[in-house]
Amino acid sequence: MINKKVFQLIENISALFSLKVIDLGLSLWLIPYLILKIGLHNYGVYALAMSLVWFFVNVLNYGFNLSTVRELAKHKNDQIKVNLIFNEVLSVKLFLFVLLFVLFLAISLVIPKFSEHFHLYFFASLLLLGDLFSLRWFFMGIEKMKFITLIHLSATVIFTGLVLKYVVVPSDYRVIPLYEAIGLLISAVFSFAWVVKKYKIQIKLIPCKAVLNYLKVHFHSFINLLLPSTSGMLIVLLSGMLAGPSLVGLTQIGVKFTAAFTTLNTILTNAFFPWVNRNKAIELKTRKILNSLGLFVSISMFFLGEFLTITWLNFESELMMQNMVRIVKILSPIPFLAALVSSYGVNGLLTQYKDKLFGRITLISTFSMLITAIVLVPLYPIIGAAVSFLSARVVYSGLSWCFFKVNS
Template sequence: MKERIASLVANNRVLLKNFSYLSIIRVINLLLPLVVYPYLIKVLGGEKYGLVVFAEAIIGYLVILVGFGFNIAATKEVSIHRDDKKKLGEIVSSIFLLKGVLFVASVLILAIVLFFLPEGGNYKLLFYLSLWLCLNDIIFPIWYFQGIEEMKYITYITVLTKVVFFGLIFLFIKEESDYLYVPILNGIGVIVGGVIALYIVFKKHKVAFVIPTFQALKFYFKEALPIFVSQLSMKLYVSSNKVIIGAFLGMVDVAYYDLAEKIINMLKVPQNMINQSIFPRISRDKNIGFIKKAFKLILVVNVLLSLCMVVLSEHVVVFLGGKEMLPSKKVIDILTVTVPIIAMSNVFGLYLLIPFGFNKVFSRIIVASGLFYAVQMFIIWKFVSFTLLNVAYVTITTETFVTAGTYWFCVKNGLWKPKKLSV
């Protein structure tokens, strides 16, 4: 038994190392916002804090435009060609150039939208400052480090910038009117982290920046396009919830939903770490046996996490936000159902359809799910009424739709063979 474990560790040393680094990143990204959350909700109040979250939710659509699916498509390309410096230079240069163009487009789009929304008033500045989310996507090449399976650099940079700049929140944000410091401090952290990351890529790793050919740009654009379409559709039902809540219910309700979402995201951390750790290997090896073993572990872990949260949700809400945030509890209890459902759809979509070349199939499933989400929201708007719970229920049905769709296509294309029940 010991020899088997030793052999398993030896054969997966890189995977385990990257998983460890990703664990640190996820813990930092999860815990630090939760540490400052009680302080921000107390100092800024539900209204202003909800406004900050609402602005970030709006900018989230532009983040999808800037990202354009490259975080998956480029990771795959880097992982395949990581030993070819010339090809690596072409990939990295093309992705940075494409992201740069898309970032300029995102700024122009925001300017046009805000021009036709004069009622935004003084809050326009908040939306512009919230563009740090787009900036982070363009100058922090997580796709490169994932592709070469060197997650230690991301870990060091993340820990350094997050600890320092989350600490500054306690120094600069003292009253409700200081809400603009939230995106400002985040933006400073993004710039510092991005500069360090770029130095590692171009100086330490000696990846040459080249002017890519039009054909190269076209190729990487087309490779990422189906993923972009799917992510945009996914964004419709992942982040539109807070936008809809803000528009129909108010910013305090946005704060309630945001706390519930933060807690649910805490449950998704193990799954996200597994995704980032093994996706490069799956893209390279395409080992279905390995994927099926991972599926069993993933399902058990996510079901157990969901059950634990149902029991502890009230205590977690009171601990983080106080009793005034208890409306978040019912939302959490509903959304915990999505944790194992999303874990399964990740296996069928991210581990099977995309690595095995069914990008367009995956994209069509996500687009269909976005339409399914929109139809449900329209029905609620016209015939029922928007509430926090109704929005949460729609999230469950939409995620179930995605999982069913990815599973069906995996079975149809021979990527997954369901076990036959013995009579």
């Protein structure tokens, strides 16, 4: 039995690792390609729109990757319970989709910086429709994460193929989100239909009153998942509102570069979370693994960052490249800080059902990022966003560690 569980854990880690390699590999490869085709300015405009829509997408995933995964992992062999959880999530997502889709379009029309690129934002809004059918939370809960990889791979291949074929001139930046939405929608709808048939799900939406109650009960799980997963998007948004499009591009590239170095931590956190919830005895071992790897990756990012950046990107301006390297150096401690959050927050406080406490920690760290960004970005447009992003992670990891020790 133990060997079977270990094998399943290794399988899930391998699946998530493959997913991240595919996602980051194509994403990082597409960045210099898009900059070449549409220019750094238009890339910054596109990056701003995507940061906004992905924030909305994360709101649509109302903490399901934490609260629902935790419940589904415990009841995955109970058909009645699985059916109930599936319909709860579907009902909540449908309710939120209607609200968020209307709100996103309204914001796109009202705010001048967005409305002047309304076609771009309209196409971006279609990603909400695609994510409505996403079942990432379901496959994480039943610990069949290889399906996440297969689904994401199909979406990414479709998106990449469309970009390579149709994005050829600077004005094509407006349709890039449309191609991403097409890939997501095709893969998500197909997987949704397959799961309903395979697991004999009987779709029956819950009443609106029950949806509102679900939103209230799981609010802290929502905050705990939303703010950490969208902090990079928020800092790109703030950079876009307070600085120019080219600087938005640099900030977004820096966030993506950091995400690449944080990949292993993200994979292990997602794989360990259902396992630690069932077996607290392995908590200390997982913590040592996460923290050791996080420290090693941060050191590697600091010393290899300049070489990798210069090799990867090709800016016309030497000064722009130097600024990019500075941003990467500033962000290099983040993989280790993310590991601390995973160890003492996600696989620590959350496994102790300290959702409310962890939610407050998340809010405090996000608020600190917003304040520092508002102050620093206008004063230091190039590095201000990076310093703000780093400072929030310091607060987040520090408070997670402190409160875990207090509650242990």
